[in-house]
Amino acid sequence: MDEVRNPYGPGAGTPPPALVGREAELRAFEIKLERAKLGRPAKSLIATGLRGVGKTVLLNRFVEIAERAGYRNAFMEASDGGNFPALLATHIRRLIFELDRLGALSERVKRAMRVFRSFTGRFSLDGTLSFSIDVDPERGEGDSGDLSADLTALMVSVGDAAKDRRTAVLFAIDELQYLSAVELSALIMAVHRTTQLALPIVVVGAGLPQMPALAGEAKSYSERLFDFPLIGELAPADARRAVAEPAAMEGVEFTRGALDAIVGITHGYPYFLQEWAYHVWNRADRSPIDADVVQAVTPRVLDHLDRSFFRVRFERCTATQKKYLRAMAELGPGAHRSGEIADVYGAKVTSLAPIRAQLISQGLIYSPLHGDTAFTVPLFDEFMKRTMPR
Template identity: 50%
Template sequence: MDPITNPYAPGAGTQPPELAGREALREAVRIAIARLRLGRPAKSMILVGLRGVGKTVLLERMRLDAEKEGIHTLRIETPESRSLPALLAPQLRLALLRLSRVESAKEYAQQGLRALAGFATALKVKFGDIEVGLDLEPEPGLADNGDLEGDLTALLEQVGVAAREANTALVMCIDELQYVQEEELSALISALHRCALDRLPVSLIGAGLPQLRGKAGSAKSYAERLFDYPEVGPLSESDAATALVKPAEEEGVSYEPQAVQEIIRHTRGYPYFLQEWGKHAWDVATESPITLADVQLAAREAIAALDESFFRVRFDRLTPGEKRYIRAMAELGPGPHRSGDIASLLGREVTSLAPTRSNLINKGMIYSPSHGDTAFTVPLFDEFMKRSMPQQDWRHTEQE
């Protein structure tokens, strides 16, 4: 079939042609934001899930849904190397400038810009990566104490008042939230809590890996009451079939039922994998319908593409010791696994491997679903590790 009309879109955060199985979550967010706009209580939301389940895609779709309703949104992806204040400041400036064009909110938005000037100036010493244009002079005593928690609270309160007066809301959409430092996450949660108490229309829709629940709770004990934490997982069999079949049907192409089942079997319903397999099955097929034989023929290309584009980029960030650790996990299967079982395979004591495990958690490769357990954050990574390190010389290698 013509590769130019191939409808599938494997890529980091690339919107798929059919966002199947996420309707309930989108509706929950829509209702929460609508309540917030009316001054009614509504929890912020943090989407948690493994890599490849479509959290980034879903977060962006929710943001666009909100923008269509006249909501002001921030779009932020948190890298490991940037501070949260540095990421928030320029985005809040843009939101305040937009709000200042609404006559009823102009005065309050300008006050917010003064708060932002004080915030950026006072925290520049501590967070040297803050770079933001200052449109107005700071107002002494407004968000300028140099204390992140207090200053961020004062700043978001000013933004919230401006949004309220403009009959809208501000929704911060922050991806990869697990990379935010605990002190900064604590300040953000505290600021959101104050806005919620004051019934100000400021909210967070975040996304991150499963360890984010525990990290938020450690940052502030009341985080569990301030947020909902919906889990974004693989698609059900029917939703996976829809995500695969519907885009092809819109191009006049169908699938044999056995071909659909084979792709779902390989991908386990993970959205990113479905896109990759759909792409390669399309490229291999010569005519409609796409058959089981086409899917089987495409398997090598699909697996190779996932290895290079999805798995290896994470694998290559690891040290030799970290690779051996996750290779031992892979030997035990998909997981979760007890830390003692992993250590036994490596011929080491659990305590000696604790720094390695901690580094892998910080890199977002693994997480602890419960005390003493360890699991991959990347679906099917155990299979990749067995392909990448098929020999057994990883078992009893000397310590690094």
């Protein structure tokens, strides 16, 4: 097939040509937006799931929907070891200036500027924040040095300003699992207060499956503030649509056998569907594309994934961490008890606890239940067996 016309686009957060199987999440989000604009309570949302299931794609679609609904948007990605107050402040500064340009002089917008000045002045003591805004600080607001209290004051001031301008604000935050416990607690507290005041602010996020537990540890009431939809693999029918519909738009068909083969190999995970479909398209020389083409390209796709998608995570690990991951892989897909992993590893559970904690911190594994451990990356067990054969 014509490689230039290839409709598939595997990548990190790259929007698929057909976003299928997420209709319920999109509709639920639209309802939250409309309720928030009306000043009616609406839970914020944190989408959770493994790597490659389309959380970032969904988050970007949320931003598009909010923009069409008249929201002012801020999309940001947290990073491991990053400074979340600085990241958030960068976007809030822009939002405040946007609100200021929407009309005549507004005392609430000016107050938001002053609280912002107080916030950044207090948190620039470590040298990481350096923002210029030509107003005096709002003394006693956003300048206590307590991140929870100060971020709450800042978010409330932004919400008041947005309400005064008859608009609303969306904060979309990716990779939430990288926030420190203090940062996550502060964010939840700020969301709690803006919700109590019925301010037109919606916060949505995305993170690995441990996010509900992390949020619960940060603030016990988080489950009443957020919905935590689990974004998983696509159902077989939706997975087939994700492959078939983009090809059909180019006048190309897949046989049912080819679609079933792709879905079976990828287990319906969106990123892998895109990878296989992309390579299958480039290999095929006629329509309909049959299962033989899928089988022919599979070794090449696996090699490509092994050298990129999987390898980049594997190379971050120490020798002992790799051995731990290999022990997990020996037990197959799914979650496994710490004792089972220790038996395969050949060590006591207590001695492996630091390794497990390090891998959780790196985002390679997570604990779906107390004492259980699972990979955050789909098909990683198969990769480990290919890379470290016994």
